[in-house]
Amino acid sequence: MSKQEIENDAQCADPHIVVIGSLDHMTDTKVVIDYEGTSGPDLITVTRTDFDPNSGSIGVALSDGLRAYAFTRAICPTCNNTNTQGDGAPRFTTIEVTNEDGTVTRNKTACATCDGKGTLKVLPNPQSITDPDHIDTVDSLQQGTYGADVPMASMSRAGGMSGALDDWNANITHQTASFVNQKGEFVECGDVVQHFNTDYACEDNNYLGVLVGRTKGSTYTSVQHGPKIQPYLDAARAAGLPHNVYGTNRGRDAILDIGIGDSRNPQEISDNINRLMGRAPDTDGNFPSNPMQDIADSGTGRRGSVINFGLQVKHSFDGAFTVNIIMERLICTNGMVSTSARSMVSISHKGDTMARVDDKKLAAAVMAMFSDTWDEMRMVDKMNDIPILGADVDRVLALLCNQKIAGFRYPGLSNIKQRDGSDYQMSGGKKFRNFLDGMENPNRAWVRVGDDFADKRNTLNHVLNVLTGLETHNPAARDGMGGLIMGSTPKPTTHASKQEGLQAFHRVCRAIQNSAIEDYKNSGSDLSLPDYIAENGIPMLMEVDRAEAATVSGGKTHQFTWAEGSILPTIEVVSADLNRDVLRSRVLTTQYVAVA
Ligand SMILES: [Zn+2]
Numbered sequence: 001m002s003k004q005e006i007e008n009d010a011q012c013a014d015p016h017i018v019v020i021g022s023l024d025h026m027t028d029t030k031v032v033i034d035y036e037g038t039s040g041p042d043l044i045t046v047t048r049t050d051f052d053p054n055s056g057s058i059g060v061a062l063s064d065g066l067r068a069y070a071f072t073r074a075i076c077p078t079c080n081n082t083n084t085q086g087d088g089a090p091r092f093t094t095i096e097v098t099n100e101d102g103t104v105t106r107n108k109t110a111c112a113t114c115d116g117k118g119t120l121k122v123l124p125n126p127q128s129i130t131d132p133d134h135i136d137t138v139d140s141l142q143q144g145t146y147g148a149d150v151p152m153a154s155m156s157r158a159g160g161m162s163g164a165l166d167d168w169n170a171n172i173t174h175q176t177a178s179f180v181n182q183k184g185e186f187v188e189c190g191d192v193v194q195h196f197n198t199d200y201a202c203e204d205n206n207y208l209g210v211l212v213g214r215t216k217g218s219t220y221t222s223v224q225h226g227p228k229i230q231p232y233l234d235a236a237r238a239a240g241l242p243h244n245v246y247g248t249n250r251g252r253d254a255i256l257d258i259g260i261g262d263s264r265n266p267q268e269i270s271d272n273i274n275r276l277m278g279r280a281p282d283t284d285g286n287f288p289s290n291p292m293q294d295i296a297d298s299g300t301g302r303r304g305s306v307i308n309f310g311l312q313v314k315h316s317f318d319g320a321f322t323v324n325i326i327m328e329r330l331i332c333t334n335g336m337v338s339t340s341a342r343s344m345v346s347i348s349h350k351g352d353t354m355a356r357v358d359d360k361k362l363a364a365a366v367m368a369m370f371s372d373t374w375d376e377m378r379m380v381d382k383m384n385d386i387p388i389l390g391a392d393v394d395r396v397l398a399l400l401c402n403q404k405i406a407g408f409r410y411p412g413l414s415n416i417k418q419r420d421g422s423d424y425q426m427s428g429g430k431k432f433r434n435f436l437d438g439m440e441n442p443n444r445a446w447v448r449v450g451d452d453f454a455d456k457r458n459t460l461n462h463v464l465n466v467l468t469g470l471e472t473h474n475p476a477a478r479d480g481m482g483g484l485i486m487g488s489t490p491k492p493t494t495h496a497s498k499q500e501g502l503q504a505f506h507r508v509c510r511a512i513q514n515s516a517i518e519d520y521k522n523s524g525s526d527l528s529l530p531d532y533i534a535e536n537g538i539p540m541l542m543e544v545d546r547a548e549a550a551t552v553s554g555g556k557t558h559q560f561t562w563a564e565g566s567i568l569p570t571i572e573v574v575s576a577d578l579n580r581d582v583l584r585s586r587v588l589t590t591q592y593v594a595v596a
Contacts, residue, residue: 015142016052016070019044019127020062020134025202025209028164028250031057032202033069037125044123045075048164054146058167058246060137068134070141073119079111081118091118166247168229168254171198172212172317174222193220195317197251212252213318221355225254228315231363232256239275256313257326266378269309273374277367311370321357322346323366325373345369379513383461385529386516386538393439394567394589395541396463396512397432402544405508406471406501407431412558413571413586424584426571434475438466446473460509460516467505515540 021035024043032045051057052070059067075081079091093109110116113124129138140146174195193216200210229245233256236243242259258276261269274287281287310326323345345366347357388396400408411429426433438447442457446469456462469475516538517529525532546562552569553559556576560569568588574580 014072014121016072016144017074017121017123018068018070018129018138018141019123020066020068020129020131020138021127022066023059023167023199026057026166026199027202030075031069033059035127037123038128039125042077042125044077045080046071046073047075050074052141052144052146054144055141056165056246058165060141060146062134062137064133068137068141070144070146073121074123076111076114076118076120077124078113079118081114091116164248164250166197166249166251167199168245168247168256169224169226170247170251170254172196172222172224172251173198173209192217193222195222195252199251210250212250213316222317223315223355225315227359228321229254229256229313231360232258232311232313232366235276235278235363235367238278239272241272241276252318253314253316256311258311258313260309260311262308269374273367273371277364277371309374311366320346320348325370379510380461380464383464383509383513384455384459386460386513387458387530387533388460388463389458389534391567392538392541393436395544397435398544398567399508399541400435401432406467406504408435410554410560410569410571410588412554413573413584424573424586426586431470434470435466437475438469439463444469444475446470446475460513464505464509467509468502471501471505512538512540 019033019035021033024032024034026032028048030045030047031051032043034041034043036042046057046069048057050071050073052072055068055070059069061067076091079089081091083090083092089111091111091114095107095109097105097107099105111118114120129135137146172195174193176191176193195212195216196209197212198207198209201207225247233243233245236256236258243257245254245256247254260272260276271281271287274281279287308327312324312326313322314324315321345362397408399405401410408431409429411426411432413424414427415424438444439458439462441447442462447462447466456465516533519536519539520529520532523532523536527535544567546564546566549564550562551559552561554571557573559572559574559580561572562569570585570587572585573583575583
């Protein structure tokens with residue numbers, strides 16, 4: 001469809017009704033707007049689903065504190081779209097007339113205002129909007145094009161329980177819980193606090209509004225959404241980033257989504273983070289950059305899937321203030337997306353904790369944390385540019401075992417000769433063998449650098465995936481005779497005790513990466529980073545090669561010996577006396593293949 005055709009379509013459609021006013025009150029399905037019509041103040045009721053989807057049922061905030069609401073139709077104020085006889089006329093009135101011959105004729109009369117339709121496309125008391133400050137907004141609302149040029153990630157507008165949106169900064173009142181006794185008096189009932197959203201105040205709820213969140217003890221300090229969300233909203237506006245702020249769950253939660261960019265344009269993301277942090281670009285319009293990142297960028301330029309990045313700031317009357325990094329990945333061509341969140345900040349309402357937080361300082365800290373996390377995520381992505389092949393796999397393994405990182409140990413040698421009489425089997429060293437398994441079989445569920453992640457295979461990213469996978473999944477390993485060293489059921493675990501191991505693996509992989517990048521940077525080489533590494537190796541890994549022969553005790557009956565220039569040791573079973581005679585031995589190699 002050409003641009004012209006789209007415009008014609010838009011012109012053919014009925015223009016939206018637009019009124020400027022304020023919220024009278026709302027319900028789960030309807031919004032009542034207070035506005036100034038040409039013949040005086042009036043109220044108009046609109047079903048939530050009839051609002052323009054771009055401006056939404058909470059309307060568009062105007063600079064003077066009023067709101068502009070756009071909708072396709074309003075409920076007829078005369079009959080209120082019902083047939084019950086209320087204040088106004090019913091939608092249809094049936095008058096029965098008994099004729100002289102005794103027959104009955106029914107005369108059906110429709111509501112004069114809406115002709116029995118129940119809804120109106122033209123208001124009986126329309127508004128004349130002439131304020132020049134409002135004209136542009138009103139025009140685009142009437143044409144249904146408001147906000148259409150600002151694409152928002154689908155992470156935005158995630159509705160609440162009902163899917164209905166509320167004003168993010170709704171007026172939430174709190175009062176001590178009470179009930180009405182038989183005399184019609186309010187009686188306070190204990191040391192508890194309840195919150196009400198007065199946007200919902202109407203006759204049905206004694207003008208209290210709707211109850212928000214759970215009833216709280218008196219130690220709960222009520223904190224309005226405004227001061228919690230505003231510093232982030234100010235930062236997003238100042239940085240000119242697409243954002244969306246809204247309330248859900250009848251005002252219980254206020255949510256601010258800030259779009260930062262997508263992974264196709266890392267420079268844009270980096271610049272946007274700088275803007276969010278309130279940093280100014282230099283005279284050429286460039287922000288200060290991270291030199292390590294620049295070097296990492298000179299790799300192959302291979303890219304993973306497109307990921308949208310953003311921040312989601314949420315404050316809830318039910319007890320918490322959270323900031324999450326949202327990563328949204330398109331998972332198939334029909335536009336389905338998967339969203340994952342990485343928690344950065346979570347503060348719960350306990351005592352006056354929330355009230356004591358300096359929101360501006362916290363906002364600055366969050367921006368800085370996001371910047372660090374983003375840099376870190378990018379560096380991990382750039383691990384794809386560090387090849388880990390052949391002897392470097394041995395070196396990584398030796399490094400982990402020599403330093404006993406997160407419990408890595410060399411296997412021992414058992415007393416049992418293998419069934420074919422060829423050798424003694426290895427015992428223990430489960431992580432050692434799992435590591436090899438994961439490097440040789442990238443399609444293992446706990447590794448996941450198989451065909452879908454081909455860029456990662458045989459790279460430092462593959463190494464990190466293997467290490468992370470064996471820590472979180474604890475896969476089983478086969479011993480030398482085909483027996484199974486039990487692991488837990490291979491399913492992800494998120495136990496806090498795993499965190500230490502995960503951090504240790506992350507640290508060691510980043511150290512290897514930094515070593516490679518620094519060496520490359522100092523060399524001034526014209527080669528790409530992966531080509532340079534393939535030719536020159538990685539300094540930190542090459543240091544693993546033994547400069548001279550060595551022996552390290554592995555306990556009463558075991559020791560490990562290294563020949564000069566070797567990477568992995570020979571496992572030796574020794575006599576349990578001072579002589580430590582070598583009874584049998586086996587050269588440890590990563591060429592070990594489990595017996596099926
Ligand atoms: Zn009517």
